[in-house]
Amino acid sequence: MSFICQRHSQTENTLAADRLQERSNASNEFAFLRIRTRQRAVPFPGMKLDNAPFPTSVKPMPSITLTRFLIEEQRAGRINADLRLLIEVVARACKVISIAVGKGALGGVLGDATASGGDGASVNVQGEAQKKLDVLSNEILLEANAWGGHLAGIASEEMDTSQPIPDIYPRGNYLLLFDPLDGSSNIDVNISVGTIFSVLRCPEGVTRAQDADFLQPGTAQVAAGYAVYGSSTMLVLTVGHGTHAFTLDREVGSFMLTTRGMRIPEETREFAINMSNHRHWDKPMQAYIDALLAGKSGPRGRDFNMRWVGSMVADVHRILSRGGVFLYPWDRKEPGKPGKLRLMYEANPMALLVEQAGGAASTGRERLLELQPDALHQRVAVILGSKNEVAQAEAYYREADTRTAACER
């Protein structure tokens, strides 16, 4: 058997082949050679890769694409064709956004978007300066989802009101909400950002959806997910039967299933919160976090570690991958707002993904997914992640409320 390795001289190859011949009883001879040469082997003509044995050190590429996964979900009766195609369209838009984000300064997409009149930065309905990539990602998602025929309306963090599907296109039975680019403060500094989306059913009889049609509790979501644009681009998805992770294979251009059924450990020693807001939090939150910071010598009797990326997608992805608790509580910097994060297209989709992975999601006082929304861009306090840790945080609020109630009697 002759084998040509591009990088090694003829002698080295012959030597390697001889040694291989020597070890011809090693059934894994092909793999053996690859380990020795530390190089991806180039099979000689006629040899089929798929029956070539792989050594344990190199895992074969996952072969379940997002398309196949969704078709199998449909075959299992868990989703219908329309929802499958809608999710595929959103995933494709995320691939386009991933390319734009990946280009960074080379693509001229960094920095603030200019207001349409050309003077100063453009500001969204939340009063936040819009980044160029916020606006671009919003347009990419709108364009991709307008003509598909699956939707009756779209709502976005970057748009004041929901947008009905243009009359020229057929309409469908679903409503799509998204935060086109989450983690705006990290866009220009090359830290992971992402896209978060949520899918609801359009109420019976409604063809031209209005804002009010979107105001459904998180439990009504039929699908939710996010794409995270980090060292690799990943898509994390639930259609109500577990939470699954896909990694974008840039060579093939497909999302490949890399984790089926993500599970969040119930216990954790890691918390994520913007500590600089500590003095602005209410007493129960300050007491809960102080107990974590007190570590072994404190009421929790063990040490906790802290992480804060400042992009919800990245912080929640870490928690779905290895556990932890993510908190963005009420603070008195803006006392009139229940929290910073938006219920409909940040908190609700993340809460469904976390619960479907065995975690919990709360406002501190109630299950987040049961909140009845009253506005498209309403904000909410968020505590989500490892079930027992969320329960710990809730206990501080319950205790404080019981004490307050006792005092008021």
Ligand code: FBP
């Ligand atoms: P947007 O970037 O989409 O507005 O999202 C809000 C967000 O960036 C979250 O991703 C993140 O968890 C949080 O705000 C960070 O807040 P802070 O800047 O206070 O740390």
